Amino acid sequence: MSPWSPQSWRDRPVEQGVAYADEDELERVLAKLRALPPLVTSWEVERLKRLVAEAQEGKRFLLQGGDCAETLGDCRSDVIAAKLKILLQMSLVLIHGARKPVIRVGRFAGQYAKPRSSATEERGGQVLPSYFGDLVNRPDFTPEARRADPRALLDGYSHAALTLNFIRSLSAAGFADLHHPEYWDLDFLSRADLPEGLRAEYKAMTDRLSGALRFLEALGEQTVDELTRVEFFASHEGLNLHYESAQTRAVPRRAGFYDLTTHMPWIGERTRAVSGAHAEFFRGIANTVAVKVGPTARPEEILDLCALLDPRGEPGKLVLITRMGATEVARALPPLVRAVHARIGRRVLWVADPMHGNTVTLAGGVKTRSFDAILREIELSFDVHEAEGTRLGGVHFELTGEDVTECLGGGLSEADLDRRYLSVCDPRLNYRQALEMAFSIARRMARSG
Ligand code: PEP
Ligand code: CO
Helix, strand or coil, X not given: CCCCCCCHHHHCCCCCCCCCCCHHHHHHHHHHHHHCCCCCCHHHHHHHHHHHXXXXXXXXXXXXXXXXXXXXXXXXXXXXXXXXXXXXXXXXXXXXXXXXXXXXXXXXXXXXXXXXXXXXXXECCEEEECCCCCCCCCCCCCHHHHCCCCHHHHHHHHHHHHHHHHHHHHHHCCCCCCCCHHHCCHHHHCCCCCCHHHHHHHHHHHHHHHHHHHHHHHCCCCHHHHHHCCCCEEEEECCCHHHHHHCEEXXXXXXXXXXXXXXXXXXXXXXXXXXXXXXXXXXXXXXCEEEEECCCCCHXXXXXXXXXXXXXXXXXXXXXXXXXXXXXXXXXXXXXXXXXXXXXXXXXXXXXXXXXXXXXXXXXXXXXXXXXXXXXXXXXXXXXXXXXCCCEEEEEEEECCCCCCCCEECCECHHHCCXXXXXXXXXXXXXXXXXXXXXXXXHHHHHHC
């Protein structure tokens, strides 16, 4: 195999590559990005890898969630705090159902680059480049906004840094002290749209949880700290390899190269070709890496990818995020699980993304997803893993802590969708839908024991 470097991907075919008109400007920006400090540290990356290794052994569960496309405009305290709160509350519900600690991973602080099914978009006879996320261009339909602008890479970097800074400060300041349910932002829960039953269920759950914590502490149980530590990790699709590779470096006293834009980058469904640029870049980084896997994936190609990304079978290294669709999962998941399990055993964390295989476009052109289909894919994924003797070790959602109207069900019907449809890309679960989803998953996990 040819030698790897942070730039060796440039010799491979780049799916979803960005055409920058001014190469010199791009190189100036990349030189600046290379010189700027990393967004995350190798210690954090290694800590997440240890936690993922424990999840692979069934000792933890992973919750990953956030926007489909994060925007620079949403780099605001209320939006970020709302996202942390819903992830935190979902994680508490899951801890209670699964009876194990939950790793919280946001799709944030860098989820600014989007793959598109078409490189161009046509409106009223005018053809312009598609919107590829705020890391590349802007959504307005004008030639200026749609031009791929290298400076957007620096804007993305600085907004990711601002986001991480706020998240770290909130976590360090006891944003959620799990010993005090009265601080778990219950007034956030008293919002009008939340059904009384859901609110009561959450209240009863947090009361039981805090009672149990006090009991464990009274016994001098060591694990309480671990259980109650509120940590958030960051993740995004590692799509723009200029951005990722500029922040990829060797660090003192550690072997290998770390992609320090985020803790856990993932390869998307459209860019996971084993001979492509993304696989080449990802094979050389020390981070935990995730791969999205859709219903057309052949088991052999996923095995080749696993061998390339994790040749040594390193604990905590590999996460496979399956996104099959509720109608496909029972057919498409078993052969894949069987093949991976036979070849590499438990050294992979299986995560279900029930969003990306369940997108539908309504007659009026609005993209949406149904709560029921999303839940069905999760439940069927649990069933498949149980039947195959493997384990579903995590879930991956597009969600927001705000009251958007993008997905159907959980109180919303088609007529509601245009009320507050804010996503610039795929439809997200809103606050209530996300919390209800967590309770449904927790009940399922409590049943399986
Ligand atoms: C996404 O996670 O927003 C996405 C584009 O997913 P996938 O690569 O699975 O289609
Ligand atoms: Co999406």
